[in-house]
Amino acid sequence: METVLKGAESKRRRAYSLERLERRAGILFALPALVGFLLFILLPMVCVFLLSLYKVDLMTNTFEFKHFQYYDKMLHDPDFWKSVRNTLVYLVIYVPVTLALGLGMALVLNAKMKARGVIRTFFIIPYITTYVATLVVWNVFLHPTEGPVNTLLMSLGVEKPPQYMVDTHWALPILALIGSWKDVGYHCILFLAALQGVSKDYLEAAEIDGAGRFRRFRHITFPLISPTSFFLLLITMIGGLQAFYQMALLTKGGPAFSTTTMTYHIYRSAFEFYNFSYASAVGMFLFLMTLVLIGVNWFGQKKWVFYQ
Amino acid sequence: MPLSSNARLTIRSAIFLLVGLIFITPLLWMLSTSLKFENQVFERPFVFLHVHSVNWSNYSHILTETDFPVWLWNSVFVVVVSVAFRLLLAALGGYAFGYLKFRGSDAIFFCFLVTLFIPYQLTLLPQFISFRFIGLLDTHWALIIPNIVDVLSIFLMRQFFLSFPKELIHAAYMEGSGIFRSFARVAMPLARTPVLTLGLLSFFMIWDQYYQPLIFLHSKELYTIPMGLQSFQTQFGKQYAMQMALACLAIIPVLGVFLALQKQFIESIVSSGLKG
Numbered sequence: 238m239e240t241v242l243k244g245a246e247s248k249r250r251r252a253y254s255l256e257r258l259e260r261r262a263g264i265l266f267a268l269p270a271l272v273g274f275l276l277f278i279l280l281p282m283v284c285v286f287l288l289s290l291y292k293v294d295l296m297t298n299t300f301e302f303k304h305f306q307y308y309d310k311m312l313h314d315p316d317f318w319k320s321v322r323n324t325l326v327y328l329v330i331y332v333p334v335t336l337a338l339g340l341g342m343a344l345v346l347n348a349k350m351k352a353r354g355v356i357r358t359f360f361i362i363p364y365i366t367t368y369v370a371t372l373v374v375w376n377v378f379l380h381p382t383e384g385p386v387n388t389l390l391m392s393l394g395v396e397k398p399p400q401y402m403v404d405t406h407w408a409l410p411i412l413a414l415i416g417s418w419k420d421v422g423y424h425c426i427l428f429l430a431a432l433q434g435v436s437k438d439y440l441e442a443a444e445i446d447g448a449g450r451f452r453r454f455r456h457i458t459f460p461l462i463s464p465t466s467f468f469l470l471l472i473t474m475i476g477g478l479q480a481f482y483q484m485a486l487l488t489k490g491g492p493a494f495s496t497t498t499m500t501y502h503i504y505r506s507a508f509e510f511y512n513f514s515y516a517s518a519v520g521m522f523l524f525l526m527t528l529v530l531i532g533v534n535w536f537g538q539k540k541w542v543f544y545q
Numbered sequence: 546m547p548l549s550s551n552a553r554l555t556i557r558s559a560i561f562l563l564v565g566l567i568f569i570t571p572l573l574w575m576l577s578t579s580l581k582f583e584n585q586v587f588e589r590p591f592v593f594l595h596v597h598s599v600n601w602s603n604y605s606h607i608l609t610e611t612d613f614p615v616w617l618w619n620s621v622f623v624v625v626v627s628v629a630f631r632l633l634l635a636a637l638g639g640y641a642f643g644y645l646k647f648r649g650s651d652a653i654f655f656c657f658l659v660t661l662f663i664p665y666q667l668t669l670l671p672q673f674i675s676f677r678f679i680g681l682l683d684t685h686w687a688l689i690i691p692n693i694v695d696v697l698s699i700f701l702m703r704q705f706f707l708s709f710p711k712e713l714i715h716a717a718y719m720e721g722s723g724i725f726r727s728f729a730r731v732a733m734p735l736a737r738t739p740v741l742t743l744g745l746l747s748f749f750m751i752w753d754q755y756y757q758p759l760i761f762l763h764s765k766e767l768y769t770i771p772m773g774l775q776s777f778q779t780q781f782g783k784q785y786a787m788q789m790a791l792a793c794l795a796i797i798p799v800l801g802v803f804l805a806l807q808k809q810f811i812e813s814i815v816s817s818g819l820k821g
Contacts, residue, residue: 255718262724263645270638271653273694277672278660284671295677351558358807359565362572365803365810368753369771370792373778374575377785383587385574392589418568423814430815479664482755486775500666507670508760520667527662 289517307518317519319494320502323409324478324523327498330413331477336469338417339424346425347432357425364422372486375415376402402487405495412483412496420476424469431465432458460543467534467542474530478523499523572796579603579790586785603790613794615766616773620752623685623769627692628747632740634693639702640728644709654703657696666756673760687761688769692751698743701817705739706732742813745806752799770795 289308292301311317342360346353363371378384379401390398399407435458443453459466481500484490490497490505497505499519507516548556566573577593578586582600585592607613641647642654672691673682681687709732717727733740755771762768768776777791803810 259645259724260647263641263647263650265641266637266645266728267641267647267650267653269634270641270694270699273634274657274660274696277691277694278663278668278696279656281668281671281675282660282663284675285667288671288674293674295674298678345561345564348557349554350561351555352562353558356558356561356565358804359562359569361803361811362569362800365749365799366572366796367771367774367792367799369755369774370795371571373774373788373792374571376778377578377788378571378574385587385591388587388589426811426814475662479666481666485755485759486778500664503666503670504756504760507673513670513674517667517670520664520670523664524662524667527664531662 285517285520289514289521291514293513295511295513303514307514310515311518311522316494316497317502320497320499320519321522321526323494323496324498324500324526326409327413327416327480328474328477330410331416331480332470332473334414335417335421335424335473336466338421339469340428340466342421342425343428343432346429357429360425361422363419368419368482369486371419372415372482376487379411403492405493408488408492408496412480412487413477415483415487416477416480420473424473427465427469428462431462435461463542464544467538471531471534474534475527478527478530499526575789575792578786579793581786583784583786600786603787604794606787607791607794611777611791612765612768612773613791616768616770617798619685619767620769623688624748624751626685627689627751628744630689630693631695631698631747632744635695635698635702635743636733636736636740638699639704639706640732642699643703643706644714644732645724657699661696661700669757669760676761682761683763683767685767688754688757691757692747692754695747697817698747701739701743702736705736709735739816741809742816745802745810745813746817748802749799 290303290305292303293299294301346357346360350356379386381387381398381400381403387398401411402408439457439461440453443457448456479500480498481504484496484498484501485504488496490501500523503516503519503523506512506519573593580594580599580601580603581588585595642650669691676682676687681690713731713735714727717731722730753771754769755775758767758769758772759775762772765776774791774795778788781787
């Protein structure tokens, strides 16, 4: 009797000390990540906020406290509001186009199809190729006078083909569409995975009940893939807010500021005018916008996202 | 006469094959142009490939006369070192937050997750200033260091270790392994799939990076491929065939990896996306 008790107690003690050992080791294992996180994410975040409150002189490495002066400057800067507007226009085109196109492609690949693997590869290729390389191609491809697209349009009798990246009305939508073209492969893959998870039984039952193709999609497929749609909506919004490559490589924010989004505004303020404080203020605003958009969607998801 | 369902299927497949080809027209045009002479770039009528006079000289010129081999080496170096450190940190961190746990580990991890929404353009501003202070500007370490701590990677490894069977580790303890040994000998070999997933995704992501080299690098001999492409474009703006050959060469390594590991790549995206 005694030995049994002793055995149980020592077992408990061993379990207890094991747990403690694991916890200690846990801190040790997490240490690199913790230190890295503090140094490269948390500290920069604190610094960036401080940066937006101080005037920084990179030549003399001096800092001068300015309160919220840079935020004030930002809110009264017409260029800043133009960049906000451009970012929103970019989002309004990029987000729905990418989602709709990705879903459309996934529906195609989910249907009975020959050479499905080849078609899928075609759809995904822009997503995996080097972004800058594709932009170099787009730059020539959409060249207003010599590019193959406009050469084709003119030979078809179009007298004034669009001027794409040099036209203030076309430039931003074109950049957004190039962004969609580049990223849609990702959406296609995830939507396809979600569609393959939709049970055929439901769809067949609805078909027997006389539901047409559209109603089957609307009432069965769409609710079942809505968690994926919601995830992709968030990812696309965050990606759209941070879009930068097209502006940097194709338009440099122009013509006439028409493609200067917030990210490009930050880049130019910091690395062309060396005004890091102002750039930090704009960056903080962008972060705030991201949080608000995510928050709105988080609470809005109850209305349409269906978790099984 | 109504078409048989098989014929209809073939027609439909052909249509979407065509749609797929149209979708990648810019890339096909790139391939075609890279094999032409400059005076053929905007020729009319358009010829996809001059079978009898294919111009390989663009490629040989780029491989021998430009810095492309240097850029390629730089890209490979930056990507390999970044991915190696990132995976190490993510594996250790994931095991700590997902399996070992410690007081406050869940709360700390929640803080990690919140920072996922910070635009990278924002954190790079103070990083630029601090790199300038410690003299890391214009070195490859300025590109590598910001890539090492990746919250998403730690998150994915944590998800994996959350559902890791405790019995396996306890059996290793019974056989006398310590915590580190059981991690290295039991947990890690079984984590091959998520590690491979992360490695693959990180490879594509870091290979693509352009903003970091744009702000951190000045010296041409340190350029990675995206920066090299951009500098080539500004320098030889009118040499289109040459630019296309360079773009092709830049794409070949990633395309090669993708085509070789297509299945794993797609599974990687699905597993990381749906859990993310």
